[in-house]
Amino acid sequence: MYKNKSKINTYTFGLFLIALISFAIYSCRVDNTVQKDVIRIKGSDTMLNLSLMWAEKFMQENSRTSIQVSGGGSETGLAALLNGSVKVANISRSLTGNEIQTALKKGVEPVANMVAEDAIVIAVHIANKIDSLTVAELKKIYSGHIKNWKEVGGDNKRIILYGREKSSGTYEIFRNSILNEAADSSFIDYYAGMKVLQGTAAIAEAVANDKFGIGFGGMGYFASRKDVKVLSIKINNITKAVSPLKFTSLYGHPIHPNNYPLSRKLYCYTNGKPQGDVKKFIDFIVSSNGQKIVEQMEFIPLTFSGE
Amino acid sequence: MLPESNNELLKTSTVLNKKNFIEKSFEYFLKINGIIAGALILFIFLFMINEAVQVLNYITPENLLYIKLDNKSAGDIFSFDWSPTSNPPKYSILPLLLGSFLTAIPACLISAFLGLILGVYLSEIASAFSRNLIKPVIEVFTGIPTVVVGFITLVVAANFIQDVFGTVSRLNALLAAFGLSTIVIPIIASLTDDALRSIPEDIRMASYALGASKWQTISTVLIPTAINGISASVLIGFSRAIGETMIVLMVSGNAAVISVDLFGSVRTISATIAAELGQVSINSQHYYALFFIGFLLFVFTLLINLLAELMLDKMKRKVNI
Amino acid sequence: MEFFKSIYSWYRVLKDYRRISVTNDLAINFIRIMSIVTITLLLAIVGFIAVNGMQVLSWDFIFSPPKNNFTEGGIGPAIFGTISVVLLMIFFAVPLGVFAAIYINEYIFDKWYSRIITVSIHTLAGVPSIVIGLFGFGFFVLFLGRNLDELLNTGLLFGKPAMLWASITLGILVLPLIIFTTIEALKSVPEDHRNAALGLGATKWEMISKVVLPQARPGILTGIILSISKAVSETAPVLFLGCAFFLPELPVTNLNFGAFVIPMINPSEQFMYLSYHIFALATQSTNPTVTLPLQYGTALVLILTIVLLNIFAILFRYKFTKTFEKVRGY
Numbered sequence: 001m002y003k004n005k006s007k008i009n010t011y012t013f014g015l016f017l018i019a020l021i022s023f024a025i026y027s028c029r030v031d032n033t034v035q036k037d038v039i040r041i042k043g044s045d046t047m048l049n050l051s052l053m054w055a056e057k058f059m060q061e062n063s064r065t066s067i068q069v070s071g072g073g074s075e076t077g078l079a080a081l082l083n084g085s086v087k088v089a090n091i092s093r094s095l096t097g098n099e100i101q102t103a104l105k106k107g108v109e110p111v112a113n114m115v116a117e118d119a120i121v122i123a124v125h126i127a128n129k130i131d132s133l134t135v136a137e138l139k140k141i142y143s144g145h146i147k148n149w150k151e152v153g154g155d156n157k158r159i160i161l162y163g164r165e166k167s168s169g170t171y172e173i174f175r176n177s178i179l180n181e182a183a184d185s186s187f188i189d190y191y192a193g194m195k196v197l198q199g200t201a202a203i204a205e206a207v208a209n210d211k212f213g214i215g216f217g218g219m220g221y222f223a224s225r226k227d228v229k230v231l232s233i234k235i236n237n238i239t240k241a242v243s244p245l246k247f248t249s250l251y252g253h254p255i256h257p258n259n260y261p262l263s264r265k266l267y268c269y270t271n272g273k274p275q276g277d278v279k280k281f282i283d284f285i286v287s288s289n290g291q292k293i294v295e296q297m298e299f300i301p302l303t304f305s306g307e
Numbered sequence: 308m309l310p311e312s313n314n315e316l317l318k319t320s321t322v323l324n325k326k327n328f329i330e331k332s333f334e335y336f337l338k339i340n341g342i343i344a345g346a347l348i349l350f351i352f353l354f355m356i357n358e359a360v361q362v363l364n365y366i367t368p369e370n371l372l373y374i375k376l377d378n379k380s381a382g383d384i385f386s387f388d389w390s391p392t393s394n395p396p397k398y399s400i401l402p403l404l405l406g407s408f409l410t411a412i413p414a415c416l417i418s419a420f421l422g423l424i425l426g427v428y429l430s431e432i433a434s435a436f437s438r439n440l441i442k443p444v445i446e447v448f449t450g451i452p453t454v455v456v457g458f459i460t461l462v463v464a465a466n467f468i469q470d471v472f473g474t475v476s477r478l479n480a481l482l483a484a485f486g487l488s489t490i491v492i493p494i495i496a497s498l499t500d501d502a503l504r505s506i507p508e509d510i511r512m513a514s515y516a517l518g519a520s521k522w523q524t525i526s527t528v529l530i531p532t533a534i535n536g537i538s539a540s541v542l543i544g545f546s547r548a549i550g551e552t553m554i555v556l557m558v559s560g561n562a563a564v565i566s567v568d569l570f571g572s573v574r575t576i577s578a579t580i581a582a583e584l585g586q587v588s589i590n591s592q593h594y595y596a597l598f599f600i601g602f603l604l605f606v607f608t609l610l611i612n613l614l615a616e617l618m619l620d621k622m623k624r625k626v627n628i
Numbered sequence: 629m630e631f632f633k634s635i636y637s638w639y640r641v642l643k644d645y646r647r648i649s650v651t652n653d654l655a656i657n658f659i660r661i662m663s664i665v666t667i668t669l670l671l672a673i674v675g676f677i678a679v680n681g682m683q684v685l686s687w688d689f690i691f692s693p694p695k696n697n698f699t700e701g702g703i704g705p706a707i708f709g710t711i712s713v714v715l716l717m718i719f720f721a722v723p724l725g726v727f728a729a730i731y732i733n734e735y736i737f738d739k740w741y742s743r744i745i746t747v748s749i750h751t752l753a754g755v756p757s758i759v760i761g762l763f764g765f766g767f768f769v770l771f772l773g774r775n776l777d778e779l780l781n782t783g784l785l786f787g788k789p790a791m792l793w794a795s796i797t798l799g800i801l802v803l804p805l806i807i808f809t810t811i812e813a814l815k816s817v818p819e820d821h822r823n824a825a826l827g828l829g830a831t832k833w834e835m836i837s838k839v840v841l842p843q844a845r846p847g848i849l850t851g852i853i854l855s856i857s858k859a860v861s862e863t864a865p866v867l868f869l870g871c872a873f874f875l876p877e878l879p880v881t882n883l884n885f886g887a888f889v890i891p892m893i894n895p896s897e898q899f900m901y902l903s904y905h906i907f908a909l910a911t912q913s914t915n916p917t918v919t920l921p922l923q924y925g926t927a928l929v930l931i932l933t934i935v936l937l938n939i940f941a942i943l944f945r946y947k948f949t950k951t952f953e954k955v956r957g958y
Contacts, residue, residue, distance in 0.1 A: 048874065049914065068877055069876055071874065158475050160475070187394040189388075189390055192388050192390070192563055193564045195562045195572045196560075196574070198556065198582065198912070199912035201916050202910070202911035202916070204916070205910075206477065209465070209477060220914060225917070329833065330833050336727070337728075337730055337735060338731060340728040340731060341727070341728045341732055341735075341736070343728070344728035344803060345728070347800065347803070351752075351759075351763050354763060354771075358766055424663055424666070428662075432659055443938070444671070447934065450854075450857055450858055450861055450938065451931070451934065452862075452906075452927075453861070453863065454904075454906050454907050455903075455930060455931060457907075458906050458907075458923060458927055459676065462910075462923075489670065492670070520649060520652035522651060522652040522656055523648065525655075526655075550756020550758060550759065551756070552758040553864060557907070557911070577758045577864070580762055581758055581761075581864055584762065584867075585868045589770060601758070604756060605756075608754055608755060608756055608759075609751060609755070611754075612754035615754075616747060616751075
């Protein structure tokens with residue numbers, strides 16, 4: 001009996017040891033201790049994949065530089081820039097005066113480097129009859145005043161609204177530029193019956209599955225999908241409907257609030273003017289090679305027709 | 308063997324002293340661990356209540372239920388919305404409470420029905436072989452990752468349920484209830500099985516000897532005897548359903564509306580915390596409001612669990628006599 | 629007349645018997661069928677994941693990091709993160725849990741406050757994981773972390789969501805499980821052994837450490853395995869405690885010992901977590917339809933982990949009871 005039990009102990013100890021050793025070997029495998037110049041980037045989740053692609057291409061050309069990208073949100077990126085733990089912060093909006101004040105107090109001078117633009121698109125199921133909506137209609141739909149597709153020329157079916165979480169930047173932009181586009185009236189909020197999903201991808205997925213759904217989100221999540229339809233938007237009844245998809249071309253039309261109301265600029269913030277390796281990286285981003293990646297990832301490239 | 312000299316006696320006594328010292332220090336060490344483990348729940352409670360009451364510095368109690376908005380054309384409107392980033396921010400907990408109950412109660416009803424049947428089957432009807440096969444499966448299912456259940460519900464069950472019930476919204480409370488049942492059924496089944504098996508064999512034998520059939524024994528003897536244990540299992544299942552996060556976060560649609568429509572989207576307390584805590588600015592009113600609803604959930608599940616504990620106690624005493 | 633009466637009463641008895649036996653058969657068969665349907669439905673979920681997940685499952689999938697915008701590659705970093713968090717969690721929770729259980733079962737089992745401690749640990753087991761996560765975020769990250777940073781002047785080292793806090797929070801979550809399985813294991817050690825050890829002149833601590841604990845070890849291990857399985861399957865508490873959608877670097881740091889460089893888990897970093905990875909892929913990756921096979925694969929890996937851990941635990945428990953049957957001589 002005693003022998004039997006000591007065997008159990010040996011087994012468990014052995015198993016534990018094997019687990020530990022294999023774990024150690026595994027962690028060694030990924031470790032590289034070659035000295036490199038490291039640029040750490042942190043910030044917006046929207047820009048995470050884009051930055052990863054930039055970093056990958058940039059490191060192919062400059063093998064001496066290593067670029068580490070992580071997400072966590074624009075706020076996280078800003079905090080890290082203020083702490084000095086990163087050299088570049090990805091931020092998917094421009095900083096507010098308050099934030100710049102706090103930064104200056106800490107001895108950090110945030111400099112905005114515009115790197116790309118992003119359009120927020122409105123998408124419906126591919127079988128939906130609607131092709132375009134005016135801003136006024138969108139406003140009524142998302143504030144709950146239009147509840148049926150037939151009021152905007154579709155089938156006699158209830159509209160199912162999909163939207164993002166309150167913490168997302170997309171939520172803010174949509175609310176400011178569609179729901180509250182007329183600044184004088186009182187504050188209008190989303191209809192409480194809007195379904196709130198945890199990511200833009202979830203919205204795309206929901207709209208693709210829901211015949212009478214409508215959703216909004218960053219263009220990258222919708223443009224490449226075959227099972228959703230991206231709506232064109234009319235500023236008012238007189239102007240032509242504009243589809244956001246035509247902005248993706250590198251030499252296409254510049255996006256502007258006058259022709260498409262839902263756009264935002266993406267920035268890489270640095271502490272002071274970019275220098276050295278960081279400058280090289282930023283220069284690479286705004287070069288035509290960098291902007292091709294922007295196009296590839298379904299964001300809107302900076303147009304070269306002189307801002 | 309007696310010590311031969313004083314010197315040796317002294318040595319023994321130092322050894323004993325040393326042993327005594329080690330003994331005492333270990334006991335203190337263990338005591339500290341025991342006290343930490345025992346007091347942890349109290350500490351969590353105090354911390355949560357401390358954070359939760361600070362919400363009153365920002366929001367008046369009635370604004371936690373409704374907010375009065377003046378409207379130029381239509382007079383006052385009472386708004387029952389949970390919309391913390393709106394202007395003015397709205398912190399009505401009513402839609403969240405409704406949402407939590409609208410997912411947990413149907414889930415609990417489905418699971419109580421199927422879980423009880425499964426528990427009775429395991430304890431009374433199944434052969435030893437199938438019992439030994441099924442019981443471990445059930446136990447594994449009580450620990451199945453809820454995110455996997457949520458994922459499957461979202462990907463597979465959502466379209467299925469929409470086709471079967473013809474619901475307008477694809478993500479709805481009923482779907483969440485079905486997802487929740489997946490984890491609550493095994494809990495109820497396992498606990499019911501435990502409760503039934505704690506009944507002494509004599510009682511079954513007495514019932515059979517009086518000529519009762521198996522079903523009569525189950526329905527008139529065993530279930531009434533174990534009723535406290537069975538109720539406790541349903542209560543524990545309910546508290547698990549109301550505290551569950553990932554499933555409801557993924558499939559309930561998260562629309563904070565006041566409605567009792569089982570086929571509409573709802574937003575539960577747990578999903579609200581999970582979705583909003585990540586990016587909330589610290590020590591803001593929104594932050595404390597989230598702690599407040601978290602505290603509500605905490606107290607609610609605490610009370611249910613204590614009630615279940617009491618019932619189990621009662622059951623134990625009943626069976627032991 | 630009497631004859632007919634007796635015939636009638638016999639008829640009544642038979643009819644009654646028939647009614648009872650029909651009801652009995654109906655009810656029992658209904659229970660049997662419903663149970664089998666329920667079990668089949670539950671197993672169908674796992675089967676469905678297994679069938680769909682098998683297509684992507686390979687060593688490469690398990691070890692490689694996500695590639696090409698999450699449409700290719702595997703879940704290596706997520707597995708690494710999960711193992712790291714669980715190792716740290718064991719480090720925090722197991723000693724506390726085991727020692728507390730020893731204290732409860734060996735020192736104060738007959739005291740009035742032992743009941744209070746047991747009930748409070750029971751209640752802790754019933755607290756929803758999201759509330760534990762909320763507590764972890766509020767207490768560890770914001771209160772403890774921020775104050776530590778101020779005290780030690782370390783910038784933002786402790787006061788941010790990190791692996792350290794996530795593992796401690798998960799530790800709180802699994803503590804009741806560890807304590808109860810340990811108490812169970814200690815209870816099953818025969819009282820005679822304790823008395824024999826004390827009779828031979830052992831002190832209480834000697835008795836516990838040399839006689840009781842070695843015998844209870846398989847039972848305690850069962851508890852640890854179950855707690856690992858519970859920690860791996862939880863998502864809600866780590867959501868805001870440092871779980872990241874994607875990290876290009878593993879959370880490791882190099883410890884320099886002169887000539888040696890030892891890579892070690894860095895508990896102050898963020899991490900990827902297996903269960904969170906499914907959630908993120910399903911809701912946040914660029915195109916969930918394209919990544920669907922990867923989601924199934926990840927779900928399968930997660931479920932396989934849970935099932936294997938549970939089988940381990942069952943085997944341990946089985947061996948444990950076997951050992952005791954031998955000890956007791958029946």
